[in-house]
Amino acid sequence: MRVAILAPSDTLLLEVVGPYDVFASANELLGSRPDYELTVIAPDRGPITGACGLRLVADRTIADADVPIDTLLVAGPRDVDKALVDPSLISWVERRAPAIPRYGSVCTGAFILAAANLLDGRRATTHWQYAERLSREFPAVKVEPDCLFVHDGPAWTSAGVTSGIDLALALVEEDHGRELALAVARQLVLFLKRPGSQSQYSVQLAAQSARKSNIESAQAWTLDHLASDLSTGKLAAHAGMSLRNFSRVFQAEARITPARFVEAARIDAARRMLEETALPLKKIATYCGFVTVGRMRQAFIRRVDTSPLDYRRRVRSLHE
DNA sequence: CATACCTTCCGCCACT
DNA sequence: GGAGTGGCGGAAGGTA
Numbered sequence: 001m002r003v004a005i006l007a008p009s010d011t012l013l014l015e016v017v018g019p020y021d022v023f024a025s026a027n028e029l030l031g032s033r034p035d036y037e038l039t040v041i042a043p044d045r046g047p048i049t050g051a052c053g054l055r056l057v058a059d060r061t062i063a064d065a066d067v068p069i070d071t072l073l074v075a076g077p078r079d080v081d082k083a084l085v086d087p088s089l090i091s092w093v094e095r096r097a098p099a100i101p102r103y104g105s106v107c108t109g110a111f112i113l114a115a116a117n118l119l120d121g122r123r124a125t126t127h128w129q130y131a132e133r134l135s136r137e138f139p140a141v142k143v144e145p146d147c148l149f150v151h152d153g154p155a156w157t158s159a160g161v162t163s164g165i166d167l168a169l170a171l172v173e174e175d176h177g178r179e180l181a182l183a184v185a186r187q188l189v190l191f192l193k194r195p196g197s198q199s200q201y202s203v204q205l206a207a208q209s210a211r212k213s214n215i216e217s218a219q220a221w222t223l224d225h226l227a228s229d230l231s232t233g234k235l236a237a238h239a240g241m242s243l244r245n246f247s248r249v250f251q252a253e254a255r256i257t258p259a260r261f262v263e264a265a266r267i268d269a270a271r272r273m274l275e276e277t278a279l280p281l282k283k284i285a286t287y288c289g290f291v292t293v294g295r296m297r298q299a300f301i302r303r304v305d306t307s308p309l310d311y312r313r314r315v316r317s318l319h320e
Numbered sequence: 321c322a323t324a325c326c327t328t329c330c331g332c333c334a335c336t
Numbered sequence: 337g338g339a340g341t342g343g344c345g346g347a348a349g350g351t352a
Binding site: 231232233243244247248251257258259260 | 327328329330
Binding site: 241242243244245248249295298302 | 340341342343344350351
């Protein structure tokens with residue numbers, strides 16, 4: 001598997017190095033039969049100076065990168081405007097694309113793929129601050145603003161910065177299965193393999209903003225009353241809005257549906273208790289508003305991709 | 321496992 | 337006419 005990472009000159013280097021290390025770790029774990037052949041491609045000669053000032057020497061430049069590529073990842077340019085008017089990168093991607101079976105992007109790298117018409121008619125994501133712009137400037141792209149990464153056919157796009165690591169893990173999982181992906185995550189002491197559908201926002205962060213709208217109060221109230229009945233109807237009544245309007249406004253403002261927010265809040269709380277306490281699952285479930293341990297388990301598996309016990313076990317093992 | 325619920329979410333439309 | 341609101345009903349998906 002020949003993986004090339006295209007690194008625009010002002011990218012956050014984490015977007016390049018994160019995925020690179022994931023593939024490299026996968027190689028290490030594959031032992032005598034490493035699979036990933038990694039190349040970093042720069043737009044110009046000389047070292048790439050990342051947004052932080054750190055410099056990285058690329059393996060090739062687009063002028064001499066006519067090697068076969070199985071997977072192309074495009075890291076995000078910090079200055080999207082500049083990248084979009086610079087024809088060299090985009091035309092290079094456009095020219096190479098027909099021979100590349102799988103391509104992806106991190107953060108604003110999606111703009112480069114979109115400009116090369118690789119995302120037309122496909123579902124894709126990008127950093128949440130750029131989602132609206134992507135959708136405005138490239139109406140043919142079906143932008144999903146609140147995922148860590150999205151996979152549609154050959155196109156794998158991911159959200160901001162560190163989600164590139166999640167994306168790379170998903171690619172490793174596709175190539176070599178879940179076991180290896182988990183082993184890489186563990187090797188890199190990434191807490192867990194995060195599912196692509198996970199929200200880009202932390203529940204806590206979302207509810208912390210200073211000026212509180214109805215919706216934000218509902219979120220804050222949710223976090224303080226996890227064990228209560230938090231059905232959408234109850235929340236709507238609490239906010240003094242109709243069910244229909246509450247759902248609609250909540251969705252528009254929080255970019256997540258009410259029920260999903262509630263579930264995310266409950267799972268977040270349960271995660272913390274699993275990490276920080278030795279309380280039995282029954283207690284944690286009750287405290288976090290899950291009717292039964294079984295329901296908590298199901299919700300966990302659905303959203304975190306692991307059972308509560310397994311989650312606790314894994315956290316403990318990181319501290320050994 | 322099949323089944324019959326129940327809740328959530330969303331398009332559609334009407335009202336202010 | 338446009339923005340905000342809310343009722344209705346059906347599809348999806350979770351629950352018992």
